[in-house]
Amino acid sequence: MALKSTLLLCLAAAAAATAYAEPEPNFGMQDSTVVSVKKINFNRPGEVAALYRHITYAADRVCGPHAVPGFHFDSPRYIRCYDKAVDTAVTSLDRPELTAYHQQRLVRDSRRLASQ
Numbered sequence: 001m002a003l004k005s006t007l008l009l010c011l012a013a014a015a016a017a018t019a020y021a022e023p024e025p026n027f028g029m030q031d032s033t034v035v036s037v038k039k040i041n042f043n044r045p046g047e048v049a050a051l052y053r054h055i056t057y058a059a060d061r062v063c064g065p066h067a068v069p070g071f072h073f074d075s076p077r078y079i080r081c082y083d084k085a086v087d088t089a090v091t092s093l094d095r096p097e098l099t100a101y102h103q104q105r106l107v108r109d110s111r112r113l114a115s116q
Contacts, residue, residue, distance in 0.1 A: 042097045059085035
């Protein structure tokens with residue numbers, strides 16, 4: 001398995017296809033960004049966590065504004081795009097350490113949401 005030196009997060013077509021029927025303003029949303037994994041030591045949990053933060057930050061930037069104007073909640077379009085971008089990035093790297101970290105975060109987030 002060749003280690004990829006960079007990871008390109010792309011705005012998933014599936015996320016865009018499931019968006020609202022009414023067009024939303026773009027607000028300068030970009031379609032992709034690059035996250036470098038060149039110097040990541042996947043045997044160090046701290047570096048895996050830092051990479052995951054970079055991936056989620058990039059997904060946030062790619063997917064545009066999260067709030068629906070005038071409301072204080074994340075738009076369904078943003079959530080679908082963000083989740084798909086992070087999942088795609090983690091899957092494409094195909095590193096067990098990163099996949100395990102991602103799964104832990106998903107479980108932690110679902111427990112947090114369930115307790116609210």
